[in-house]
Amino acid sequence: MASNTIPARELPKAVDLSHHLNKLSRSRGGSPLKHLFQCLPHPSLFPYQQLDLKVYASDAKIMPGETVHSSVDISLPQYASTNQTNTLSKAIQYCSGRGSPALTSLFRDFTSKFMRPGYADWDLLLNSGSTDGWNKVVGLLCEYGDYIIVEEHTFPSSQSLWAPMGCKGVPIKMDKDGMIPEDLERVLDKWDETHPGVKRPHLLYTVPVGQNPTGATLPFERKQAIYDTCVKYDIIICEDDPYYFLQLPEYVPLHERKEDSKVVENDTDLMKTLVSPFIHIDHQGRVIRLETMSKTLGPGNRLGYFVCNSFFAERLVHATEVVSQAPCGWSQAIIEELLKHWGQDGYIRWLLGVRENYAIRRDWICDIFHEVFDVIPAGMEHIDDFLALAKGHKEDPQAIPFFSFSYPKGGMFIYVKAYLSQNPEFKALQASGEQEPDRVWTEAFWTQLIHEDKILLTPYWFYQPIVATGEEQKKEPDVAFFRMTFSYESREDMLLGIQRLAKAFKRNWQIVD
């Protein structure tokens, strides 16, 4: 087995982490008689007689832009016939806050085999997707005003939840491989010095694979080092991992690429190519893993699950009873049937297919970068691997790089870092004494891109963690970031967009060919 897993061993039990609960979840009791209050509407009064769903066969070859014909039929009757455990009258009835036992059991088997949690008594519990999941994690652990450890470029929706609670982010430095463990250690070591009298953070939020917005994927050694630091400082890790199965193979430039270079054919191969999750390293039960169907079976399912210690899981069930009741019955029933039809092997084949699609899309955008810009290796002073210059400027030692980037190894994003020190408009802003020249330049450029070039990027300030006033926001000078996504557009539109972008860069940098 590759070095990205932990050798087989006798699994310990979770340690007591109950002191992490906030006051609300401490006060929240579940009712052992919950089923008593529930008034069940009569299932003969649900107007659904039969559901038939045509879905892709698990071995369907899905390729960008192609129609898939291979399919299987899923059928759910209104009431049970022989051996039919999943029926509409059951799916559309009230269900336990834990979710359907059958579906939970399928996910348990899957988690046991592919995530291999590092302790014995882990638990699994459905939720209504990762937005709901993260809301419940913050509801479980955080008090108003808490500090939450985040990546220095962080997923904005996750902080939109805690920011109104007066919570603050503790940004940890990143490079192309994601959060830097040494910076986490440094921040926590110096906490009492830098934040005298302030409650220490006890929750770390991370998107470890294909991070949003940077696209970074944490290598195994970093996960291990981050986990160890969290043990040392008693921190709970929330691993929000929607792109886990979208860990992409290395990008191979077009002229070196071989057809049919696919090496992942089955689940053993797959496991070798994937960096194991935090929950696999976790030997104490301090990781709460958020798994979602959104990127692999569709966001409209609003279905995901927690993997965490059983003490937290029990509290999360109590929260579910009053916050959301249960995930939607249609999603639960449909996904249960889909996974039963596909089987575990088929589900893995499906995930491999999705991964292959995003790999092709990632290749498209990287190929187009090579086509539209001069791409050269970046020097040691750059955190990214490559620099993009105006076409024809590769050999010019005075050439100004527009931006740096790395080939994404996961997810759906490229986060490009623009270098502004030689940009005339930016220099004019600096000369004028503007306090935030990078922000003003970015806003102007971003608006130009929309109006003149019909390109919509996401500018970096969406991803800036909200920190306490007066706290050092260690921002690098003379740079700006933009997020691009390669998940959606066709290759033609991607090319068109990036050609326009190159034109806009040249215009803005006043480069004349």
Add this chain to the structure above:
Amino acid sequence: MASNTIPARELPKAVDLSHHLNKLSRSRGGSPLKHLFQCLPHPSLFPYQQLDLKVYASDAKIMPGETVHSSVDISLPQYASTNQTNTLSKAIQYCSGRGSPALTSLFRDFTSKFMRPGYADWDLLLNSGSTDGWNKVVGLLCEYGDYIIVEEHTFPSSQSLWAPMGCKGVPIKMDKDGMIPEDLERVLDKWDETHPGVKRPHLLYTVPVGQNPTGATLPFERKQAIYDTCVKYDIIICEDDPYYFLQLPEYVPLHERKEDSKVVENDTDLMKTLVSPFIHIDHQGRVIRLETMSKTLGPGNRLGYFVCNSFFAERLVHATEVVSQAPCGWSQAIIEELLKHWGQDGYIRWLLGVRENYAIRRDWICDIFHEVFDVIPAGMEHIDDFLALAKGHKEDPQAIPFFSFSYPKGGMFIYVKAYLSQNPEFKALQASGEQEPDRVWTEAFWTQLIHEDKILLTPYWFYQPIVATGEEQKKEPDVAFFRMTFSYESREDMLLGIQRLAKAFKRNWQIVD
């Protein structure tokens, strides 16, 4: 038009009620660029090709225990064909926190016609069912430690949400017609005297129709009086109204009942039989109505909506973005198609059918009460209309009533009030100096019912509001309550259960036939 509506008039606009927001929702901003962060997975990677659903035709005659054969087919393709606005690739994609515009529009038309809000600029916004809805209402308005006005027997799940927040209930007296407006006025008038220095309550939670657990339905005059009191004391009303269309016709005893006495045939008839909702009386925008599909199209849909003023609605969208994202796409698409196929008339016919079913079930349980007990009119000292005595004891002036009850006019429940003053076990408990003889007796009887008689009722303490320590809990002495539901069992099982119950009463009251 009957007196249960307000005469047609020029509708005012909502007043400014922004001071009711709690600190959290004040701090919560929505992002105008929300769609930018959202990374859309490619819809070709959703594994669904075609959904076909056989549903009841809207005129299907659904009667308890009978199979329905009349059906229509709903079909959703993966991608759009001509004139097809609802597709799987859209349904399963991310959607706005407000929910599907087409479905929202259907609900708006419906609300406009059948709820007729009393002000012009109301708004409507989907949620994931009323558990999610109530969670968001409390999240919008309540601070930790707030007092919330509730019925003196209240829905336990609703208080399980706020109790851990240190909030307290302010119970308002009820009779068979629900919350008593004069008691609400009295409590609010005396608030500063009874609660010196304590923040006044500003939220009233009510289930106005077929209340859970009492089954009471507020008459129009009470709604009007309660609303006026809420205007006077500046209180927001949360109208949790899952049973609105289950307002039942008067119970007619079996020997007087005529076959085919159904008088409701169309929506005009229906409107005359239904007491208008609080939102219809509301001329200021101070009612937040929670509507749900749970009792009419199935709880597993996890779909409902808010009707409220547009200022609150906007804040509820912001909360939705971070709390739940959006309701499940399957439910939204399926219910949209269902309602489009049925049309508004068909939907009303469906609701009438559901209502008729629960009316039949309500008749069953009331008929069985007459069959198994001696039922006599209750005297003025009873809040309920009838007393149930052991069979054959009707003519005995010394006869001990087991319990009183009223014929339910809505919902799915009968709440029976047992009279304990002549019960030997209860008297023994009193004589022993037991502090809570009613509770101890109820627990013992309830346990007996489960183990000896195989009957599961819900005892009253589940429905007791949580009040502050030291506050007067105006509990009537020597009585106990049990909730029964008539929504689920067949007539045969209902009869069997109530016969067993009668036997248990006689045993416990030591009555020998």
